Amino acid sequence: MQPLQPRGLRPQPDPIFAAIDEHREASRAYDAASKAAWARRRNGGDDLGYGAECDALVATIDRVIDTAPSTRGGLKTLSDYLAEAENGGIGVRINQRLQAEGHVFEINPDPDLTMADRFFGSSVAFFIARRAAEIDRG
Numbered sequence: 237m238q239p240l241q242p243r244g245l246r247p248q249p250d251p252i253f254a255a256i257d258e259h260r261e262a263s264r265a266y267d268a269a270s271k272a273a274w275a276r277r278r279n280g281g282d283d284l285g286y287g288a289e290c291d292a293l294v295a296t297i298d299r300v301i302d303t304a305p306s307t308r309g310g311l312k313t314l315s316d317y318l319a320e321a322e323n324g325g326i327g328v329r330i331n332q333r334l335q336a337e338g339h340v341f342e343i344n345p346d347p348d349l350t351m352a353d354r355f356f357g358s359s360v361a362f363f364i365a366r367r368a369a370e371i372d373r374g
Contacts, residue, residue, distance in 0.1 A: 250310030255303040256317050259296040259326070266293040297329050301363075304370055311371060315364050327356030330363045 269286035276285075305311040318326055331341065341358040349357065 248306070250305055250307045250313075251303050252300075252305040252310040252314050255296070255299045256313065259293075259300050259317075262289070262293045262296040265289050293325070297326050300326055301330060301333065305367055306371070308371065311364065311367055314367070318360050318364070327360050331356045331359040334359050334362060 266286065266289040269289040273286045300314070300317075305314050318330075334341070339359070339362065341356075341362070344354045344357055346354065
């Protein structure tokens with residue numbers, strides 16, 4: 237049996253899903269623009285011309301970091317998304333922000349880990365644990 241919801245109130249979707257979707261889209265646009273720019277460069281062009289896509293990607297990285305998941309499902313999705321190798325840029329930014337707060341993380345020497353996990357795995361794990369605590373506090 238579903239718990240009763242007061243009339244007119246519906247659970248709001250977790251905002252982290254939209255932030256992740258925006259980042260995925262910006263990543264695709266950046267990758268496409270970057271490949272096209274480097275193809276132009278190989279053909280003698282000198283203007284790489286993908287600054288707008290780069291700026292949009294950085295903005296969505298910040299949005300993913302700044303958007304607090306409101307559900308455990310959103311937190312799991314965020315954790316899984318950050319674990320994807322292609323999202324090292326988010327790990328770098330999380331690490332930069334946590335270092336600015338005074339946190340220091342060791343580099344994991346395990347050679348079987350990806351470079352992103354070796355350098356940013358601890359800071360990303362700390363970030364996820366902090367978000368989990370925020371959900372628990374409600």
